[in-house]
Amino acid sequence: MKSIALCLCLAAMTGMAYGQSAETLQIRAVREKNEYRWIQEYIPFLSIPNIASDSIQINKNAAYIFQMMKNRGIEHVQYLTADSKGTPPVVYGEVNIAGADSTLIFYAHYDGQPVDSTQWSKILSPFSPKLLNGSLENQASLIPFPDATGKYDPEWRIYARSASDDKAGIMAILAAYEAVKQAGYSFHYNLRFFFEGEEEAGSTHLYQIFQKYTNLLKSDLWVICDGPVHQSSKKMIAFGVRGDAHVEVTVYGPSRPLHSGHYGNWAPNPSLMLAKLLASMKDEKGRVTIPGFYNNITPLTPEEKKAIAETPSVDSQMKNELKFSNEEMTGLGLTESLMLPSLNINGMQGGNIGKQASNVIPTSASAVLDLRMVMGNEYTVQQQKVLNFIRKQGYHITQQEPTDAERKEFPKIAKVKLSEGYNAQRTSMSLPFAKKLIAAVKSTSREQLVLLPSMGGSVPLFVFEKYLNAHTLMVPIANHDNNQHAENENIRLQNLWNGIETLAAIMMMK
Numbered sequence: 250m251k252s253i254a255l256c257l258c259l260a261a262m263t264g265m266a267y268g269q270s271a272e273t274l275q276i277r278a279v280r281e282k283n284e285y286r287w288i289q290e291y292i293p294f295l296s297i298p299n300i301a302s303d304s305i306q307i308n309k310n311a312a313y314i315f316q317m318m319k320n321r322g323i324e325h326v327q328y329l330t331a332d333s334k335g336t337p338p339v340v341y342g343e344v345n346i347a348g349a350d351s352t353l354i355f356y357a358h359y360d361g362q363p364v365d366s367t368q369w370s371k372i373l374s375p376f377s378p379k380l381l382n383g384s385l386e387n388q389a390s391l392i393p394f395p396d397a398t399g400k401y402d403p404e405w406r407i408y409a410r411s412a413s414d415d416k417a418g419i420m421a422i423l424a425a426y427e428a429v430k431q432a433g434y435s436f437h438y439n440l441r442f443f444f445e446g447e448e449e450a451g452s453t454h455l456y457q458i459f460q461k462y463t464n465l466l467k468s469d470l471w472v473i474c475d476g477p478v479h480q481s482s483k484k485m486i487a488f489g490v491r492g493d494a495h496v497e498v499t500v501y502g503p504s505r506p507l508h509s510g511h512y513g514n515w516a517p518n519p520s521l522m523l524a525k526l527l528a529s530m531k532d533e534k535g536r537v538t539i540p541g542f543y544n545n546i547t548p549l550t551p552e553e554k555k556a557i558a559e560t561p562s563v564d565s566q567m568k569n570e571l572k573f574s575n576e577e578m579t580g581l582g583l584t585e586s587l588m589l590p591s592l593n594i595n596g597m598q599g600g601n602i603g604k605q606a607s608n609v610i611p612t613s614a615s616a617v618l619d620l621r622m623v624m625g626n627e628y629t630v631q632q633q634k635v636l637n638f639i640r641k642q643g644y645h646i647t648q649q650e651p652t653d654a655e656r657k658e659f660p661k662i663a664k665v666k667l668s669e670g671y672n673a674q675r676t677s678m679s680l681p682f683a684k685k686l687i688a689a690v691k692s693t694s695r696e697q698l699v700l701l702p703s704m705g706g707s708v709p710l711f712v713f714e715k716y717l718n719a720h721t722l723m724v725p726i727a728n729h730d731n732n733q734h735a736e737n738e739n740i741r742l743q744n745l746w747n748g749i750e751t752l753a754a755i756m757m758m759k
């Protein structure tokens with residue numbers, strides 16, 4: 250009880266509202282008792298490099314999780330493997346409850362994005378977890394991990410690759426399970442744990458695993474624990490994701506680089522051609538001008554519209570944090586803009602700049618475009634609309650490097666490559682299990698719960714629906730400023746603690 254009082258007092262001091270249900274308070278008390286042990290378990294886990302293609306290290310991660318599950322008494326712990334060799338295994342386990350007629354599966358992934366350690370702060374290293382007394386952006390400093398007698402300030406952060414994306418998901422799920430057991434509460438549904446090892450590499454074999462283990466993976470709901478909570482720091486449930494696909498464009502100038510003095514004004518410059526082409530894809534208000542780009546969008550239901558209207562606006566906060574003044578689509582808020590398909594220039598290249606800069610007319614210029622799809626969009630159709638638009642601008646389209654004959658014949662040539670991709674996915678807010686889950690998460694906090702019909706980002710949730718006929722809900726826990734996928738990735742401890750309470754509440758729901 251003493252620790253709960255202390256916690257509530259801290260909460261008042263930091264201006265945060267804290268949970269209401271008796272169960273949540275009890276789970277919190279258990280967490281406080283176990284903080285040291287769980288962090289001690291987390292540090293070696295974060296120390297194992299986890300790029301999906303590094304099978305030696307990835308298997309060490311899988312083995313570590315296997316042991317974490319065994320230690321908690323989880324049943325039938327096993328590796329689920331795809332038939333393709335070298336695919337990271339899924340680490341799977343079960344908790345079977347007598348008389349339970351429904352099953353919840355908890356998903357997180359243990360692989361991470363590739364790292365470039367030279368980009369990380371000098372005091373950090375991707376696979377050597379460090380503790381900071383706040384965020385690096387706010388000039389926090391390195392502190393030692395406390396010993397068994399020390400206390401963790403919830404504003405402290407652990408810095409390491411996958412500290413948030415998504416080993417935090419695994420740690421929080423397993424800690425939540427342990428906390429419910431320790432607190433003496435019971436489960437009403439069968440639980441399954443499913444930890445994937447190649448999410449950041451595109452989950453390319455997930456469908457094989459789903460096909461092979463269809464019976465084992467029968468469930469009523471998948472709880473996907475990945476990604477950040479809302480930028481307002483409030484807890485969030487996302488009911489869907491946008492789809493994703495790429496279009497790569499290369500346009501051509503002269504067949505060899507030319508002196509820009511001898512040939513400038515005369516030889517066509519591919520960088521300028523590309524700039525014009527890309528600029529023509531959006532109007533002054535930021536709307537995509539490609540014909541039909543916004544067609545076929547499934548309208549939001551009244552319930553989804555209400556949820557968006559109730560989502561707190563973080564536009565001013567985020568503009569201030571990210572240091573820009575105007576949104577791209579004039580007048581459209583962040584949440585609303587994520588409900589539309591998008592076209593983003595991921596990168597452009599044409600000639601060199603900086604130390605490599607030279608006075609040349611380059612031979613080609615390229616761009617990678619990222620398309621995000623919403624419900625109703627077919628990704629191949631969206632890609633085709635972009636391709637048709639490029640053709641309409643007078644470009645001869647090719648899939649390979651143009652031949653000399655083509656270069657001589659056509660004034661404008663574009664090599665266009667369409668990537669593999671996937672469509673958006675969304676779960677209905679009125680699904681009975683969705684309603685239960687909303688109530689469970691609400692019981693953990695006095696603050697508003699943000700319900701997003703769709704996240705802006707993409708996860709191939711359609712695979713779950715297509716191969717398992719499953720319902721999915723995203724329950725993220727990481728802080729929004731966690732730098733996932735980039736250097737200096739981190740998890741704020743309060744987010745980890747909140748995540749444990751959230752997941753425990755879901756595991757206990759009736």
Ligand SMILES: [Zn+2]
Nearest residue numbers: 414415475476
């Ligand atoms: Zn992730």
